[in-house]
Amino acid sequence: MTRHHPDSLSLMEYSAGNLSEPHALCIRLHLDECPHCRSRVDTLDSLGAVMMEQQPKVSVSEGMFDSILSMIDSEPAGAAKVATAPRMSALQKLLGDDINKLPWKRQLGDVSVLDITDRFPGQSEQVVLQKLAAGGKAPAHTHRGEETTIVLQGAFADQKGVFNQWDFVVLNDQDEHKPVAVGCEDCITLSVLSAPVKLTGTFTRMLNPFIR
Numbered sequence: 695m696t697r698h699h700p701d702s703l704s705l706m707e708y709s710a711g712n713l714s715e716p717h718a719l720c721i722r723l724h725l726d727e728c729p730h731c732r733s734r735v736d737t738l739d740s741l742g743a744v745m746m747e748q749q750p751k752v753s754v755s756e757g758m759f760d761s762i763l764s765m766i767d768s769e770p771a772g773a774a775k776v777a778t779a780p781r782m783s784a785l786q787k788l789l790g791d792d793i794n795k796l797p798w799k800r801q802l803g804d805v806s807v808l809d810i811t812d813r814f815p816g817q818s819e820q821v822v823l824q825k826l827a828a829g830g831k832a833p834a835h836t837h838r839g840e841e842t843t844i845v846l847q848g849a850f851a852d853q854k855g856v857f858n859q860w861d862f863v864v865l866n867d868q869d870e871h872k873p874v875a876v877g878c879e880d881c882i883t884l885s886v887l888s889a890p891v892k893l894t895g896t897f898t899r900m901l902n903p904f905i906r
């Protein structure tokens with residue numbers, strides 16, 4: 695069961711089809727595993743369809759979206775009925791059969807990366823897989839822009855908590871963190887970055903120009 699979810703605005707943008715392809719993929723992978731968010735998107739989809747039919751007679755404020763979403767949140771999670779694209783086929787199509795056997799590039803210490811931006815032609819965001827070796831830790835860093843991440847395998851922890859498989863996290867330039875891999879598997883994440891990460895440790899800061 696995932697504990698870290700996309701926010702309401704991201705789900706609305708997903709439902710409206712406004713997200714970039716890699717960003718939408720992160721949400722779709724999460725939805726496959728999260729009945730709570732699936733239920734919210736299901737309702738947003740229905741609402742969107744009604745609005746399309748009734749336009750321009752009905753105008754919907756953001757406050758109305760919020761009240762609808764809070765009504766959904768009070769329902770039991772099992773109510774979700776949306777069938778999303780099978781997660782494994784979406785990932786396999788993108789990455790092949792074994793995510794652990796990709797041509798990973800060792801970055802710093804326990805961190806390996808693989809830039810897969812070129813698999814999303816025609817969009818401007820950088821798309822990166824990151825692997826933190828089991829039991830390993832990443833250097834302290836902030837993020838120059840917004841980074842949307844989903845955990846594909848294993849788990850990591852930072853000062854905000856533990857992020858397990860299919861958990862969703864958005865980080866920005868206010869978030870300095872030092873993630874560590876927890877559990878016995880390598881932790882692999884998929885991230886969509888609007889700008890590169892910025893290392894903040896005293897030594898690793900010197901290496902910044904060499905990181906992405």
Ligand SMILES: [Zn+2]
Binds near residue numbers: 700
């Ligand atoms: Zn969720």
